[in-house]
Amino acid sequence: MKSVDVRNLLSIDDLEDNFVDILDWAIRYKNETDYHLDFSPLSGMAVGSIYEKPSTRTRVSFEVGITKLGGQPLTLSKNDIQLGSSESVSDTAEVLSRYLDCITYRCFGHESVTELAKHSSVPVINALSDLHHPCQAAADLMTIREKRKPDQGHIAWVGDGNNVLHDLMLAAAMSGYDLVYATPEGMGPDQSVLERARRMGKKYGTKITGTRDPIKAVSGSGVVYTDVFISMGEEHLSDKIKSFDGFQVNSTLTSHARPDYIFMHCLPAHRGDEVTDSVIDSPNSVVFDQAENRMWAQMSILTFLCNHQAWMTYRDLV
Numbered sequence: 001m002k003s004v005d006v007r008n009l010l011s012i013d014d015l016e017d018n019f020v021d022i023l024d025w026a027i028r029y030k031n032e033t034d035y036h037l038d039f040s041p042l043s044g045m046a047v048g049s050i051y052e053k054p055s056t057r058t059r060v061s062f063e064v065g066i067t068k069l070g071g072q073p074l075t076l077s078k079n080d081i082q083l084g085s086s087e088s089v090s091d092t093a094e095v096l097s098r099y100l101d102c103i104t105y106r107c108f109g110h111e112s113v114t115e116l117a118k119h120s121s122v123p124v125i126n127a128l129s130d131l132h133h134p135c136q137a138a139a140d141l142m143t144i145r146e147k148r149k150p151d152q153g154h155i156a157w158v159g160d161g162n163n164v165l166h167d168l169m170l171a172a173a174m175s176g177y178d179l180v181y182a183t184p185e186g187m188g189p190d191q192s193v194l195e196r197a198r199r200m201g202k203k204y205g206t207k208i209t210g211t212r213d214p215i216k217a218v219s220g221s222g223v224v225y226t227d228v229f230i231s232m233g234e235e236h237l238s239d240k241i242k243s244f245d246g247f248q249v250n251s252t253l254t255s256h257a258r259p260d261y262i263f264m265h266c267l268p269a270h271r272g273d274e275v276t277d278s279v280i281d282s283p284n285s286v287v288f289d290q291a292e293n294r295m296w297a298q299m300s301i302l303t304f305l306c307n308h309q310a311w312m313t314y315r316d317l318v
């Protein structure tokens, strides 16, 4: 039996041995609509979501997903609550834990979500920090598993070595997919996350490789993935964009991928910067399926963390 003592989701490797099962049940939630309509594992529960940064996908997919599971979503944007100048993260965690059954948190520094989890007595889900975006990686691997087998080409990342790449590397390593990332000099992934992903790769028989050459990364790939060159909170680093010369995902670059490659982007996309319309609007693009899957993947994660008994029951029934 897999581990059941996972309490928080701060980075995707927190789910480790349970990850593939969580993706399988996310796909079931998506496909077996009749079943999940009668299944309310979050009945009587309230889930609060704190946002220090804007969000379209995360916010809406959590609100709708929580409602579908029978729970009550509360969205708490930074301007609406005392968190910040008036109240500490730790006091906020202590107080919210008295009302809520789960807290999701989109923050700037990763240490904020770690601090919230430390002082919360209910599960905490990282809804994006500067270092990790685990809910995105769950939806990404759900999408990849729906459309590609591990022997249909590796995952190629082209762009910044950022939060989305970090969890994508960890998630790929845990679920049987090799990944090659191309990042400009000085823009590579965080070294300690890379080491964690490579350790994970050793355990699960997958490889995570880095290069400075986008063509090398994309050659023979089954998935081509990019993200914005400048993330939220990095607006003051606008000069950074100059480093990404040659890293745009366009039709010339994707001509090196397998003809049946899929194009992925966590969105929002800055069309004309990291990706051209010709790629993101092509039949190879799965970006909107990927966005939809945020909801199904998070529903599976919420069930797993907030009502493990129901998650096991559902798992064994189908």
Ligand code: CP
Pocket (backbone or CB within 6 Å): 054, 055, 056, 057, 058, 059, 128, 136, 266, 267, 268
């Ligand atoms: N991909 C993603 O997290 O999108 P939002 O910023 O709109 O939530």
Ligand code: NVA
Pocket (backbone or CB within 6 Å): 128, 162, 163, 164, 227, 228, 230, 231, 232, 233, 266, 267, 268
């Ligand atoms: N890397 C991006 C992802 C947005 C969903 C950011 O952090 O802004």
